[in-house]
Amino acid sequence: MDWSFITEYYPLYIESAVLTVTIGGLGIILSVIVGILCAIARYYRIPLLNGIAAAYTELSRNTPLIVQLFFLYFGLPKIGIVFSSETCGVVGLAFLGGGYMSESILSGLLSVRKTHLEAAASLGLNGFQTMTNVILPQAASVATPAVCANVIFLLKETSVFSAVSLADLMYTAKDLIGMYYSTTEALTMLVIAYLIIILPVSIVFTLLERRLHRAGI
Amino acid sequence: MDNEDVVIEVKGLKKSFGENVIINGIDLTVRKGETVVLIGPSGCGKSTLLRCLNGLEPIQEGSVLLHGEPVEYGKRSLYKIRQKIGMVFQDYGLFPHMTVLDNVMLAPLKVQKRAKDEVKKEAMALLERVGLGDKAKSYPSQLSGGQQQRAAIVRSLVVRPDIMLLDEITAALDPEMVHEVLNVVLDLAKNGSTMIIVTHEMAFAEAAANRVILMDGGVIVEENPPEKFFKDPDTERAKRFLSTFSYSR
Ligand SMILES: Nc1ncnc2c1ncn2[C@@H]1O[C@H](COP(=O)(O)OP(=O)(O)OP(=O)(O)O)[C@@H](O)[C@H]1O
Ligand SMILES: [Mg+2]
Numbered sequence: 001m002d003w004s005f006i007t008e009y010y011p012l013y014i015e016s017a018v019l020t021v022t023i024g025g026l027g028i029i030l031s032v033i034v035g036i037l038c039a040i041a042r043y044y045r046i047p048l049l050n051g052i053a054a055a056y057t058e059l060s061r062n063t064p065l066i067v068q069l070f071f072l073y074f075g076l077p078k079i080g081i082v083f084s085s086e087t088c089g090v091v092g093l094a095f096l097g098g099g100y101m102s103e104s105i106l107s108g109l110l111s112v113r114k115t116h117l118e119a120a121a122s123l124g125l126n127g128f129q130t131m132t133n134v135i136l137p138q139a140a141s142v143a144t145p146a147v148c149a150n151v152i153f154l155l156k157e158t159s160v161f162s163a164v165s166l167a168d169l170m171y172t173a174k175d176l177i178g179m180y181y182s183t184t185e186a187l188t189m190l191v192i193a194y195l196i197i198i199l200p201v202s203i204v205f206t207l208l209e210r211r212l213h214r215a216g217i
Numbered sequence: 218m219d220n221e222d223v224v225i226e227v228k229g230l231k232k233s234f235g236e237n238v239i240i241n242g243i244d245l246t247v248r249k250g251e252t253v254v255l256i257g258p259s260g261c262g263k264s265t266l267l268r269c270l271n272g273l274e275p276i277q278e279g280s281v282l283l284h285g286e287p288v289e290y291g292k293r294s295l296y297k298i299r300q301k302i303g304m305v306f307q308d309y310g311l312f313p314h315m316t317v318l319d320n321v322m323l324a325p326l327k328v329q330k331r332a333k334d335e336v337k338k339e340a341m342a343l344l345e346r347v348g349l350g351d352k353a354k355s356y357p358s359q360l361s362g363g364q365q366q367r368a369a370i371v372r373s374l375v376v377r378p379d380i381m382l383l384d385e386i387t388a389a390l391d392p393e394m395v396h397e398v399l400n401v402v403l404d405l406a407k408n409g410s411t412m413i414i415v416t417h418e419m420a421f422a423e424a425a426a427n428r429v430i431l432m433d434g435g436v437i438v439e440e441n442p443p444e445k446f447f448k449d450p451d452t453e454r455a456k457r458f459l460s461t462f463s464y465s466r
């Protein structure tokens with residue numbers, strides 16, 4: 001192991017880790033929003049939107065992220081729509097994640113028992129009051145483990161960003177290997193960088209799930 | 218009796234699920250302060266009738282009027298009308314993520330927009346009345362079935378409905394808890410609450426009812442005061458039904 005190599009190039013990793021986290025974070029936040037909207041359209045079976053959301057969910061979950069990114073980065077410019085690498089990363093991740101999030105959130109919504117919906121209705125709660133007071137709180141705790149798993153999955157998926165020339169962690173490692181053949185050092189730093197990003201998230205999620213479990217919901 | 222007294226009026230109600238006719242022409246009037254007990258064999262449509270009264274099911278023919286206002290499935294006006302109809306279900310339906318007190322206060326605060334202090338006082342008083350004063354801060358999962366059902370009754374009562382619909386509220390309970398719940402209901406009946414109660418507990422029906430209605434085959438077969446119904450029913454069908462509750466050696 002060449003320690004001088006590591007001390008020389010670790011700032012590059014920090015820089016690209018920041019990029020990975022920023023683009024990944026934005027994409028994940030967007031995917032949650034997309035997921036909530038799709039799940040609600042499907043839960044209430046809103047005409048038209050229900051079909052669109054269902055089709056989108058299948059499309060996004062059954063195609064690889066790298067294909068989705070290629071489509072955004074190389075495909076769309078052919079019809080005159082040009083996105084920057086960063087935008088492609090965020091949009092691509094949100095596109096992929098939205099489908100997974102929608103599934104997880106929908107199953108949370110559907111887990112709320114019919115008696116609770118009817119009890120809410122017979123108390124005079126309207127649709128919105130039922131959604132905010134009765135359905136969402138219960139759905140949130142049911143969906144949390146799956147949503148957390150999606151977040152981790154999406155964080156790992158960011159490793160294909162380099163395919164659209166984003167200078168993320170993977171890109172940096174490949175670059176260094178290509179230039180200096182320091183495969184061991186470059187890969188070791190890559191693994192550590194991912195662990196530093198993902199492990200804390202994973203630990204926080206585990207604690208959160210344990211707490212939900214204890215609340216007995 | 219004058220019309221002011223009429224709380225709920227059902228006229229020519231028909232309800233079917235697909236081809237299956239469940240309720241085939243029912244007329245029913247319930248007046249203020251009356252406790253009507255609805256009995257009948259399993260599957261005869263008692264729950265379905267109650268659900269129609271509350272607009273939880275669409276109906277095919279006839280009408281349901283609450284104080285002269287139509288109760289119609291799917292209409293916006295339902296939200297207002299439902300505050301005047303309390304319903305308690307067999308499986309309690311307390312919201313698991315809220316304490317008993319929050320369950321009870323939800324509708325008065327969110328739907329009726331009443332002042333929190335006043336609601337809390339009333340909620341606590343009602344919980345005390347059904348023996349749950351010390352459970353206000355507990356979650357439903359920490360309560361026994363009987364306690365949950367009493368809390369569910371309070372949750373309906375606090376909205377101050379004009380009529381309460383109770384659908385086999387003790388059917389899911391262990392025998393020793395049935396009594397504590399029915400005592401609460403009996404107390405309500407004696408104090409002039411207007412109720413329609415579906416039950417299989419004949420002794421309770423006899424004690425609580427002003428009027429007993431036997432349903433079968435989608436229609437009302439017999440309708441009589443309890444003294445008459447249980448001692449000397451008019452119809453053969455009622456005699457047969459009552460005989461299923463007695464044992465001879
Ligand atoms: N959502 C539904 N779809 C189709 N059929 C239904 C539905 N709900 C009830 N039924 C049918 O309607 C009939 C009456 O059911 P209901 O629950 O009203 O009976 P019940 O008198 O309350 O019986 P029990 O004493 O067992 O509670 C039954 O044959 C049932 O199968
Ligand atoms: Mg029933």
